[in-house]
Amino acid sequence: MDLSHPADRTRVPSPTAPPAAAEATLAEVGEFGTIARLVARFGTGPQVLLGPGDDAAVVAVGGAGGSGGGRVVLTTDVLVEGRHFRRDWAEASDIGARAAAQSLSDVNAMGGRATALTVGLAVPPGTALAWVLGLADGLAAESALVGAVVVGGDLTRADTVVVSVTAMGGVDGEPVTRGGARPGDLVAVNGRLGWAAAGLAVLGRGFRSPRAVVDAYRRPVVPYAAGPQAVQLGATSLVDVSDGLVADLGHVCASSGVDALLESAALVVDEPLQAVGSALGTDPTDFVLTGGDDHALVATFAPGTALPAGWTVLGQVVAAAEERGRVLVDGQAPAGEGGFRHF
Ligand SMILES: [Mg+2]
CATH class of the missing domain: 3.30.1330.10 (PurM-like, N-terminal domain)
Incomplete structure (x- = not known):
């Protein structure tokens, strides 16, 4: 039984996987x-x-x-x-x-x-x-x-x-895929990051508080208005965070052929996450970077796009370096960026 990463999303990488033996699992x-x-x-x-x-x-x-x-x-x-x-x-x-x-x-x-x-x-x-x-x-x-x-x-x-x-x-307009992010675009998030992961972390240790994060794990607060709004704002790419910010933004980067640079100072580590981090002796920023299940939306927008309340700019899209589809935080590859794999 593995509840450490309950998010369940499937997506398809480039279909260049080598042939597998017939008896492969x-x-x-x-x-x-x-x-x-x-x-x-x-x-x-x-x-x-x-x-x-x-x-x-x-x-x-x-x-x-x-x-x-x-x-x-x-x-x-x-x-x-x-x-x-x-x-x-x-x-x-x-x-x-x-x-x-x-x-x-x-x-x-x-x-x-x-x-x-x-x-x-x-x-x-x-x-x-x-x-x-x-x-x-x-x-x-x-x-x-x-x-x-x-x-x-x-x-x-x-x-x-x-x-x-x-x-x-x-969709009222054109569906927004993961493949349209361009160098210079803003990276912005709408919704909570890390709350459900913090809730799961305390439940996994037998606690039932802080109540705010446990409730967030039990029933996410999804920014349902933000998707259609992103279309109206001309978002160039869009993804929901189900495997973690770094992992899911990484899928956007891979699909778009770009890198993303995030600023740690722009990452909001809400008070209940800080409390959980203190109680468990972990860095609460990890919840924000790798936690799924809150179903926040991450979008990229053309530079200069005026974003309404609810959107927080986390960084920007840059041309891909040698290794395609990287997400860097303050110029560094964050720990745990790989995201969850189900097999
Ligand atoms: Mg998704």
């Missing part, structure tokens, strides 16, 4: 290597406007290539009991809200707004009905924050609880 090939091989089997089509590798896909509906129809933003996330949540650490409604938030945030990270969700739910037969209904209440409540509705799903039996949420939505 996922542990040997790795998360990204496995995904690259899976994606290669699925092919594509004219309706695929943006395929695997971003926060969500963009698909034309009602007409191939987008003619005579609309565009849908589409994403799926899976939460597994024991790996992504524990039923003794959070109420069922909180777990449902988190499950919805993960997928709703990925639509947000394309600059979109979700409209509908479907939910795949697997539960042991001895699970209390009240727990499942609580989960549903959390899914509904989080979805309602963006005006989305759960419109269907599937219920089946399993040995542990598994919740899979698929969200679809639309």
Whole structure:
């Protein structure tokens, strides 16, 4: 059971993975290597406007290539009991809200707004009905924050609880990918960084306080208005922080072929994070740099863009040095920048 990095995001690196032996395991090939091989089997089509590798896909509906129809933003996330949540650490409604938030945030990270969700739910037969209904209440409540509705799903039996949420939505304008950051752009964040990681750190040591960070872990406060706002502000790239600021901004840098320089003085280390850092003897800046699950949005904007309240500039985009896609803090590669790997 590994709850040290509960974020669960998948993305596709450059499909240059070497061939693996037929008997290779996922542990040997790795998360990204496995995904690259899976994606290669699925092919594509004219309706695929943006395929695997971003926060969500963009698909034309009602007409191939987008003619005579609309565009849908589409994403799926899976939460597994024991790996992504524990039923003794959070109420069922909180777990449902988190499950919805993960997928709703990925639509947000394309600059979109979700409209509908479907939910795949697997539960042991001895699970209390009240727990499942609580989960549903959390899914509904989080979805309602963006005006989305759960419109269907599937219920089946399993040995542990598994919740899979698929969200679809639309973008008022052009979807913002991870690939458009340019040298000179501002790097800015909207939303909390490190709160959920600090909450998980104290829960993992058997504590239940500070309450603010434990609550943040149980139910993230997602900046749902910021995605559509980023589109209006002309964001050049957009990603939600689910694996950590450095890891997720690193994916933007890799996709865009640039580096990012962050200033540590611009990183806000909120008071509850400082309290957790003091109590646990850890540097609270690590929560900010590597913590996922708060689903903050990180965007890049053309230099000189006037950013409204809620956005904090953390640094800037620069031309890639020799090693492509680096994120540096005060000119140094931060510890723990690798992000989470699931295999
Ligand atoms: Mg994402």
